[in-house]
Each structure stands twice: as C-alpha cells, then as structure tokens.
Amino acid sequence: MQIMIVDDDDTQREMLQGFLDNQGYRTLTASNGEKALAIFRTTPVDLALLDNRMPGMTGVTLLEKMKTINPMVHVIMITAFGDINTVITTMKLGAVEFLEKPLDLSILMERIQDIEATMCREEDVQQLQQELEQKELPLKLVAQSSSMKEVLSLVSRVAQQDWPVLVYGETGTGKEVISRLIHLTGNRDKEPFIDINCAAIPENLFESELFGHIKGAFTGASNNRRGCFETAHGGTLFMDEIGELPLALQPKLLRTIQEQKVKKIGSEHDIPVDVRLISATNRDLRQMVEKGDFREDLYYRINVLEIHIPPLRERKTDIPILLDLFLEKYSKNKFSFSPDAVDALIKYPFPGNVRELEHIVQRTVTFARTTVIQARDLPEEVRRHKAVGDVGNLEERLADVEREMIISALEKTGWVQTKAADILGISERVLRYKMKKNDISKQT
Known part of the structure; x- marks a missing residue:
C-alpha cells in the first residue's frame, strides 16, 4: 500500500513517515495541498493522511479535489481542531476516518489495517465478478452489503484450493449457490458438480447413494450402481444438510475423505476417487459434536475451510437489488415496487431469508393488479409485521x-x-x- 502524508508541520510529517516506513508501507509526503495534488495527479496513492488546517488549501478542499481526480482513493483526515461540522463535511466528501491530534499511533494502525482489508476484499470481489462475466455463468450474485462482499472475497480464495469446505448458515441464505460458485470458479469447473441432500435420503439407502453397490449386494440390487463419489470423480461433491448424515455412516465417509477411495456395498475392492468435497449445514455442528451426534474427527475433516453466509436480516442493503433480480426473473410485465413496499420489505426480518424473499416476489407478481406493487399487495405476514411489529418485553x-x-x-x-x-x-x-x-x- 502506498500512503501519502500531507501536513504543514515538518515534525508531524516526518514522524508519521518514519513510523509508517517502519511498518513496511511505501510513503510519499507533501507540506501543502498544492504539492499534494501535483504528486497525486502523477503517482498512484492508495491512502492519503490529510491534515485539515494548512496554509492555503485546507484538508477539506484537498480531499474534494482528490476525490474528483480519483473517487476510489481512501482518506483519513487528521487535525487538532476537530469539530462536528468538519467531521460531517469530510465524511460526505468520502473520508474513511477522522482522527484528532495528538495521534494515537495504535489507533491509526488499526484504521490503516481496516482499510487494507477492505481494499483486498474489494479486489477479490472485482476479480470474481470479472470471472463470472467472462465465463457467462448461470448465476447472478448480489453483494451490496459488506458482509456479502466478504463472502465473495472468501469464495475467490477458497475456489483455488482443493481442500474440503464447510458452508454454513440459516435455511434459505444461498448455501448451494455459493457452493456452486466455488466449483464454477475453481479448477474443476469442467468436471461434474454432484449434489446430494442428506436430509432427503432414507437412512437405509444412504450408503448406496454415497458409495454405490454391486449387483446382488442386497434384495432389490438388480444392477451395479455408482454412488455419488464415483459420479463426482474429478469434480465436486456437494453434501447439503450434512448434519443429517446418520452417525453409523460417518466413519465410512471419514475413511473415504482420508483415503480418497470408496468401497461399494457387496464389493471387496476399493475404487480410487478424486473429489473436492463441499458440505453445507444450517445446524451447529460443534454443538452436535459435544452431544455425540456428529463425529469430531469428521467435523475437522470437512471443515478445513469455512464460509458463513449471513442471514438476510443482517444484510438489508442487498434487498433492493435482490428485488430487481427476482422481478427480472419472474415478471413478464415490467413490475416495480413502490417506495412504501420496499420499506416494508426492508423492515421485515425474513426468517426464510433470500428464498423467502424470492417466493414473496413470485406470489406478488402473480396476484398484483397493477405493475407498481404497493405495500398493500405484499403477503399478510409482511404487512402485519409492519403494522404491529414483534410483541414482547x-x-x-x-x-x-x-x-x-x-x-x-x-x-x-x-x-x-x-x-x-x-x-x-x-x-x-x-x-x-x-x-x-x-x-x-x-x-x-
């Protein structure tokens, strides 16, 4: 990261430069706004530390001019004359932080590290979005909120590895979509993506579904059958709701993951498999381990890399964009939501998360009498929540x-x-x- 320090106080400027140089950053300095702008026009700057009160051009004016040249630059304002009006002005102009002199260097470092993390996350998300556009993938992702940008940043890094991934989050948050995205942006994207829902398979058929069987292995086994591991060979196996996996089968799954071999029911021979495993759950597997409902060794095998999908109620800035996405997907006419309808949806807690929002859009465009959807057109549970809210202490x-x-x-x-x-x-x-x-x- 390249940091520019702008301060008319020579001692302050040199102190900050020495401190940041020792922290491993590349630094540039300027004693006034005019010199700072001359440097900024010709040299890449990631972060600017601006003194506010300087002779000639103030820090606020300099900030405004810098943002005109490069709106993406990060800025921290530093002044000994902090007041609320200056804070409001600098924040509106795009300053990331406002720190007062005398500077606490530990707080400054904390802020710089936060900015570095944000820059890395934004770079990851940008690269991932470019890859999605280049590959023309059948997935549209919404990441307006910082929490979802963090998820996409993790996906961009996780996708390049072959280690097992555990994706966890509440029902309806999009765990399967994220899992498919990991597969499609990784190095196995040309190979199969096989998904299995552990909650939807009868326990007596589980072993056959996962590992396959040979003809005559049990009553009804009239043919040889490949299991999910064999079918996913070379690609990705997605095990949804892995917390529902029967305890008796967990040792065999553990062995398969460890040895990359499967043994069909009724067979004495191992079959090598090369599979990238992605698991998903809405349950607390750590708690299940403590209760003895899930093997601890298997938990650590499937949880080498971990991604948490936040619930929709904690990323409400994504809701307006998701509404547009679902309207485009499900409405033949050009529907839109009125401001009061959007407001009601943003206030609603969405216990069913993104899936519930998608279903609400489907129902609403089906029954709406006009192309502008009003709050009165929304499902009763949304209207009722807006009217009375939750009851309680x-x-x-x-x-x-x-x-x-x-x-x-x-x-x-x-x-x-x-x-x-x-x-x-x-x-x-x-x-x-x-x-x-x-x-x-x-x-x-």
Whole structure:
C-alpha cells in the first residue's frame, strides 16, 4: 500500500513517515495541498493522511479535489481542531476516518489495517465478478452489503484450493449457490458438480447413494450402481444438510475423505476417487459434536475451510437489488415496487431469508393488479409485521432495536467504527461498549 502524508508541520510529517516506513508501507509526503495534488495527479496513492488546517488549501478542499481526480482513493483526515461540522463535511466528501491530534499511533494502525482489508476484499470481489462475466455463468450474485462482499472475497480464495469446505448458515441464505460458485470458479469447473441432500435420503439407502453397490449386494440390487463419489470423480461433491448424515455412516465417509477411495456395498475392492468435497449445514455442528451426534474427527475433516453466509436480516442493503433480480426473473410485465413496499420489505426480518424473499416476489407478481406493487399487495405476514411489529418485553424489544441499528450503521460504513458512531450520534467508546454488550462483531 502506498500512503501519502500531507501536513504543514515538518515534525508531524516526518514522524508519521518514519513510523509508517517502519511498518513496511511505501510513503510519499507533501507540506501543502498544492504539492499534494501535483504528486497525486502523477503517482498512484492508495491512502492519503490529510491534515485539515494548512496554509492555503485546507484538508477539506484537498480531499474534494482528490476525490474528483480519483473517487476510489481512501482518506483519513487528521487535525487538532476537530469539530462536528468538519467531521460531517469530510465524511460526505468520502473520508474513511477522522482522527484528532495528538495521534494515537495504535489507533491509526488499526484504521490503516481496516482499510487494507477492505481494499483486498474489494479486489477479490472485482476479480470474481470479472470471472463470472467472462465465463457467462448461470448465476447472478448480489453483494451490496459488506458482509456479502466478504463472502465473495472468501469464495475467490477458497475456489483455488482443493481442500474440503464447510458452508454454513440459516435455511434459505444461498448455501448451494455459493457452493456452486466455488466449483464454477475453481479448477474443476469442467468436471461434474454432484449434489446430494442428506436430509432427503432414507437412512437405509444412504450408503448406496454415497458409495454405490454391486449387483446382488442386497434384495432389490438388480444392477451395479455408482454412488455419488464415483459420479463426482474429478469434480465436486456437494453434501447439503450434512448434519443429517446418520452417525453409523460417518466413519465410512471419514475413511473415504482420508483415503480418497470408496468401497461399494457387496464389493471387496476399493475404487480410487478424486473429489473436492463441499458440505453445507444450517445446524451447529460443534454443538452436535459435544452431544455425540456428529463425529469430531469428521467435523475437522470437512471443515478445513469455512464460509458463513449471513442471514438476510443482517444484510438489508442487498434487498433492493435482490428485488430487481427476482422481478427480472419472474415478471413478464415490467413490475416495480413502490417506495412504501420496499420499506416494508426492508423492515421485515425474513426468517426464510433470500428464498423467502424470492417466493414473496413470485406470489406478488402473480396476484398484483397493477405493475407498481404497493405495500398493500405484499403477503399478510409482511404487512402485519409492519403494522404491529414483534410483541414482547419492552426492554427486550428496545435491545433488539438497538442491536439492529448498530449492525445497520456498521454495515453502511464498512464496519468502520468511527463513522458508525457518528451516524448513531454516540462516541466510539460507547459504540465499542454496546458492541461488546450485544455480542456484535464483523462475523455477526
């Protein structure tokens, strides 16, 4: 990362440059806004640390000019004369952070590392989206929220490996879509993607489904049959709802993963298989391990790499884009949602997640009498939630509202706590206390 330091105070500028150089960053310096702009026009800059009060051009004016040249540059404003109006102005212009002098270098480093992580995530997402466009994949993904951008960033890295992946999240969050995306953007994309739903197979047929059988192995086995591992050879086997796998079969699955060999029912011979395993679950496998319902050694075998899909209620900025996506998919006429309908949907908690939203769009466009869908056209459960909300203890309801507001503010600001605190009208220290109290973290 290349960082430009702009400050008319020679001592401050040199101190920051020495500190950042020692941290391994490449640095550029300027003593005023005019010199900074001259450098910025000709040299790539990832992050600018701007003093606000300087002779001639102020930091706020410099920020505005820099954003005109390159809207993607990240900026941290640093000043000894912080006030709320300056904060609001710089944030509107696109500053990432606002720090006051004397600088706490540990906080500065924390902010720079957050920006680095954001830049890496955005680069991963951009590369993945380019790959999707080049391959013309039959998948459309929505990642407006920071949490879904993080998921796509993980996918872009996980797809290049062959290690087992565990995708977990609530029902309807899109675990199968993410699993298919891992396969289609990896090095096995030309090979089979075989999916098996562990919750939909009778227990007495499970072993045959996974490993196959030979003719005469049991009553009704009139022919040889290949199992899912053989069918997926060279490609990917997706085991959905793996938490439903019978305990008696788990040792055999563990052996297959370890040795990359399967033994059909009734056969004495092993068959080599080359399969990339992706598992998905909406259950807490760690808790199942503690209760003895899932083997611990198998858990660690399938969970080499892990991806959590956040529920829709925690990524509400994705809802308007998902609405457009589903309207394009399911409506023959040019339907649209009115602002009050969108507002009602954003406030609804979606216990069924993205799948529920998709079904709501299907139902709504089927029964709507006009092409502009109003709040009154939405299903009863959505209208009822908007009208009365959840019933419960007042203290608990207020706590829920507080938690939702904090998460929403953090997502809007890319989990930059200083900016989120400003939006909420509280100090960063109070925000951190409330995050700890409500058990809120970036993985929430």
